Amino acid sequence: MQVHTLYEGSYSVDATKKFIPFDPVKDKAKDRPASLFVHVQPFLVAMEDQLILFDTGLGYSTEEGKLILHENIRKAGFSPDEVTMVLMSHLHFDHAGGMIHQVGEQVELSFPHAVYVIQRGEWESAFSNTSSSYKKEIFEFLQRNAQLHFVEGSGALNAQISYELTGAHTPFHQTFLLDEGDEKVFFGADVLPEPEELLRKFIAKYDFDGRKAMELRQSYGERAAAENWNCLFYHGKSRATGFVTLEDGQFKIQ
Ligand SMILES: [Zn+2]
Numbered sequence: 001m002q003v004h005t006l007y008e009g010s011y012s013v014d015a016t017k018k019f020i021p022f023d024p025v026k027d028k029a030k031d032r033p034a035s036l037f038v039h040v041q042p043f044l045v046a047m048e049d050q051l052i053l054f055d056t057g058l059g060y061s062t063e064e065g066k067l068i069l070h071e072n073i074r075k076a077g078f079s080p081d082e083v084t085m086v087l088m089s090h091l092h093f094d095h096a097g098g099m100i101h102q103v104g105e106q107v108e109l110s111f112p113h114a115v116y117v118i119q120r121g122e123w124e125s126a127f128s129n130t131s132s133s134y135k136k137e138i139f140e141f142l143q144r145n146a147q148l149h150f151v152e153g154s155g156a157l158n159a160q161i162s163y164e165l166t167g168a169h170t171p172f173h174q175t176f177l178l179d180e181g182d183e184k185v186f187f188g189a190d191v192l193p194e195p196e197e198l199l200r201k202f203i204a205k206y207d208f209d210g211r212k213a214m215e216l217r218q219s220y221g222e223r224a225a226a227e228n229w230n231c232l233f234y235h236g237k238s239r240a241t242g243f244v245t246l247e248d249g250q251f252k253i254q
Contacts, residue, residue: 006072059097089189121172168213193235
């Protein structure tokens with residue numbers, strides 16, 4: 001499997017839940033109190049017979065009006081039209097923004113040839129949720145225009161692609177595991193957003209169920225080490241992907 005990191009940018013997020021671009025060269029962290037600093041990076045994975053996109057980023061465009069996500073897919077050597085499956089962990093704006101994009105006055109589906117795979121409970125709660133993390137206009141457009149495939153609970157899309165309903169970050173957050181025999185790729189999304197989160201135990205305020213998220217990080221870390229998963233870190237700053245080892249109760253990222 002070929003994994004490409006589609007880096008969309010570095011941001012700070014505070015209690016308003018807005019993602020403000022953060023340039024470490026000219027911006028100072030101390031000017032943004034009570035903020036979380038994250039990268040946003042969807043992933044493209046070329047499997048034997050599928051081209052998979054994991055989450056779609058904020059959906060920001062370049063100054064020339066091109067979707068950054070599309071540009072990154074082209075840089076990786078593919079066309080956005082070749083994406084066969086968009087696997088969505090959950091529908092917060094920093095993950096779902098790029099499912100559609102603006103072209104001039106028009107809104108277009110970003111991946112017209114792909115099936116968008118979404119956990120049904122997440123989809124339903126995204127419509128009724130009043131939090132600013134969910135942008136309803138995206139889902140309404142998707143409902144009319146996209147090939148949607150809803151999954152419920154945990155299961156498999158085919159022999160290589162499985163999904164697991166985790167909850168924890170949102171009530172219906174899900175993770176994905178790609179398995180082509182010797183090679184396994186794990187997308188933990190916001191249950192395992194940064195490699196450092198494996199190194200210390202903590203309960204995060206931004207999770208719907210912080211204790212469950214902490215327990216899931218521990219068990220995913222153990223499985224990642226035991227089964228040699230290549231882990232994709234959607235918000236990772238120090239690294240975007242990595243393998244995990246576990247020695248004397250301590251995780252390490254290679
Ligand atoms: Zn996120």
